[in-house]
Amino acid sequence: MSAQSASPSTLERFAVSSARRRRDRVARGSILAATALALIPLVLIVYYLLEKGLGSWSTGFFTTDPTGNTFFKTSSIGGIKSAILGTIEIVALASAIAVPVGVGVALWLVEYGRGSVFAQLVRFFVDVLTGVPSIVFGLFIYIVLIVGTGGTYAGYKGSLALSLLMLPVVIRSAEVVLQLVPSALRESALALGAPRWKVIARVVLPTALPGMVTGVLLAVARGAGETAPLLFTAAYTHLTTFNLGSFMNSLPVQIYNDVTSPTTAVVNRAWGAALTLVVMILLLNIVARLISRRSRVA
Amino acid sequence: MRLLRRNPDSTTAGPGAQDRPLGEREPAQSEPSAQRRQTGQDPDSPEPAAGASAVAGPEKRAPGTSSAGAVAVKLEGLRAFYGSAEQLKGVDLDFPANEVTAIIGPSGCGKSTLIRCINRMHEEIPGARAEGRVLLEGADVYGPGVDVVAVRRAIGMVFQKPNPFPTMSIFDNVAAGLRLSSRSRHDLPAKVESALRGAGLWDEVSDRLDQPGAGLSGGQQQRLCIARSLAVDPEVILMDEPCSALDPIATLKIEELIDVLKQHVSIVIVTHNMQQAARVADRTAFMLDGRLVEVGATQQIFTTPADTRTEEYVTGKFG
Numbered sequence: 001m002s003a004q005s006a007s008p009s010t011l012e013r014f015a016v017s018s019a020r021r022r023r024d025r026v027a028r029g030s031i032l033a034a035t036a037l038a039l040i041p042l043v044l045i046v047y048y049l050l051e052k053g054l055g056s057w058s059t060g061f062f063t064t065d066p067t068g069n070t071f072f073k074t075s076s077i078g079g080i081k082s083a084i085l086g087t088i089e090i091v092a093l094a095s096a097i098a099v100p101v102g103v104g105v106a107l108w109l110v111e112y113g114r115g116s117v118f119a120q121l122v123r124f125f126v127d128v129l130t131g132v133p134s135i136v137f138g139l140f141i142y143i144v145l146i147v148g149t150g151g152t153y154a155g156y157k158g159s160l161a162l163s164l165l166m167l168p169v170v171i172r173s174a175e176v177v178l179q180l181v182p183s184a185l186r187e188s189a190l191a192l193g194a195p196r197w198k199v200i201a202r203v204v205l206p207t208a209l210p211g212m213v214t215g216v217l218l219a220v221a222r223g224a225g226e227t228a229p230l231l232f233t234a235a236y237t238h239l240t241t242f243n244l245g246s247f248m249n250s251l252p253v254q255i256y257n258d259v260t261s262p263t264t265a266v267v268n269r270a271w272g273a274a275l276t277l278v279v280m281i282l283l284l285n286i287v288a289r290l291i292s293r294r295s296r297v298a
Numbered sequence: 299m300r301l302l303r304r305n306p307d308s309t310t311a312g313p314g315a316q317d318r319p320l321g322e323r324e325p326a327q328s329e330p331s332a333q334r335r336q337t338g339q340d341p342d343s344p345e346p347a348a349g350a351s352a353v354a355g356p357e358k359r360a361p362g363t364s365s366a367g368a369v370a371v372k373l374e375g376l377r378a379f380y381g382s383a384e385q386l387k388g389v390d391l392d393f394p395a396n397e398v399t400a401i402i403g404p405s406g407c408g409k410s411t412l413i414r415c416i417n418r419m420h421e422e423i424p425g426a427r428a429e430g431r432v433l434l435e436g437a438d439v440y441g442p443g444v445d446v447v448a449v450r451r452a453i454g455m456v457f458q459k460p461n462p463f464p465t466m467s468i469f470d471n472v473a474a475g476l477r478l479s480s481r482s483r484h485d486l487p488a489k490v491e492s493a494l495r496g497a498g499l500w501d502e503v504s505d506r507l508d509q510p511g512a513g514l515s516g517g518q519q520q521r522l523c524i525a526r527s528l529a530v531d532p533e534v535i536l537m538d539e540p541c542s543a544l545d546p547i548a549t550l551k552i553e554e555l556i557d558v559l560k561q562h563v564s565i566v567i568v569t570h571n572m573q574q575a576a577r578v579a580d581r582t583a584f585m586l587d588g589r590l591v592e593v594g595a596t597q598q599i600f601t602t603p604a605d606t607r608t609e610e611y612v613t614g615k616f617g
Contacts, residue, residue, distance in 0.1 A: 114424055184461040185461055187419060187422065188455070188523065189463070190419065190450060191419055191454065192451075192454070192479060192530055193448070193479040193530055194475075194479055198478050203463055203465075203478075207463070207465050209465075
């Protein structure tokens with residue numbers, strides 16, 4: 001429509017009614033309010049973590065084990081070295097268990113099981129597992145591997161509990177990404193005379209890899225922050241250990257222990273440890289984002 | 299590029315040759331090291347050298363005749379199902395060697411299903427199955443003990459949408475067929491170059507073989523896919539509407555390529571475009587509702603079809 005034909009009557013005809021303008025304002029306003037509301041606790045958490053946690057950060061904080069001393073102001077309470085290393089060890093072993101198994105299950109679901117009854121059943125149980133509270137996994141390992149065998153707390157038992165927790169997350173995320181790989185790619189590889197396992201190993205997996213890495217890292221991040229499965233599987237100890245068969249410290253459990261202490265310095269150490277944990281998970285997430293940005297599917 | 303596997307001197311086809319599993323065909327003349335391995339599933343397969351059966355076919359050619367007029371693929375009573383739905387209702391059709399056969403017909407008539415049955419891709423769809431016989435130079439690709447992987451090495455396929463492997467470079471895309479199918483990896487660069495030349499793409503990409511294949515234009519991608527299937531050295535190439543996603547100029551290039559390729563391979567092309575069928579095909583088959591209506595020389599199908607339904611379709615009265 002040319003400018004000349006835009007007579008006043010036409011402008012009137014296409015004008016936005018005031019009622020609709022009002023509805024639009026109300027809708028936008030409430031959505032904005034919801035966003036702001038959700039941001040409040042998030043910002044406060046980050047603020048408090050930085051405010052309280054940064055104060056206890058020091059070189060010694062990261063390089064010494066907790067001493068166990070909580071009463072005497074004259075001697076040090078120690079840092080969180082054993083907790084950082086313990087978390088890394090426990091989560092690394094948990095990932096080493098959960099990632100291959102989870103990717104394998106996802107591959108089976110997408111490439112072989114497809115719509116079969118058994119695949120539906122597996123999907124259902126994976127969904128159920130996703131919703132199971134983390135403490136249940138801890139209890140399960142506690143009852144089977146500690147009460148059941150009469151053994152002690154051990155780092156690897158914590159890893160097993162965490163891997164159970166991570167498994168459904170890995171399966172689900174890997175499955176979604178594998179389904180995003182266009183079936184035309186599988187078909188053209190099959191049509192070249194490639195055996196199915198080679199199609200999966202050389203075409204499907206490389207195409208899905210960036211997305212799967214993201215999912216795996218998110219699962220790792222989730223596992224790293226869990227306290228409940230570790231409380232009565234890996235337990236608590238002060239000392240740094242690289243023996244996964246012994247008691248092992250971890251950041252969440254350290255925080256749990258410290259925060260219940262009556263000593264201010266120890267509570268502050270909990271804040272410092274919490275900030276450390278958040279930064280570690282943040283770093284993992286950034287890595288996951290960077291990798292997924294290079295994703296070739298979707 | 300020696301894609302031609304039919305030896306004009308081979309006249310030793312035994313009487314039982316046509317029942318032999320696919321795996322016992324003669325190895326490629328140009329690459330004796332790459333003897334086909336599909337005999338693996340057949341416990342009493344003879345030595346590969348016992349072959350010379352490459353020309354063995356049901357067409358019973360007289361000794362000494364050249365390969366011209368040979369049948370590359372023969373369909374006998376081919377029926378295909380998706381679950382309980384019968385998509386192909388018994389098709390008998392010969393695809394002559396070193397010719398281009400076009401399959402035309404309205405949407406849903408079973409053209410794509412038909413060619414997907416030839417290299418056994420049809421069964422990749424859950425619930426899909428096929429009945430009847432598909433004879434590749436006399437050997438039933440649906441026969442007992444036939445390795446489906448071997449069938450697909452012998453019968454390449456080009457799909458409707460160009461689909462180079464997104465994680466691979468141009469070079470790796472072409473080499474993929476060789477690497478994925480555990481063929482001889484000897485002299486990979488030469489084979490890749492020969493396949494790219496065969497697909498008319500070499501001059502355009504020779505200076506950027508390490509670039510991602512997905513970075514090419516649509517027409518180049520499709521020729522890359524053709525190069526990829528050529529690299530495996532197939533005898534037959536199936537093309538499922540290879541130009542429907544391409545512009546006219548890219549389409550023209552593919553059509554010119556098809557004309558060159560048929561010296562080495564037999565080509566079956568499904569197309570919605572009747573002008574395309576008229577341009578590229580030596581023979582044209584018209585399908586309707588899961589059945590073959592008519593097949594003949596392209597000229598004859600488009601000018602003097604025997605069946606009124608064919609006439610109505612090619613003159614644009616329906617479909």
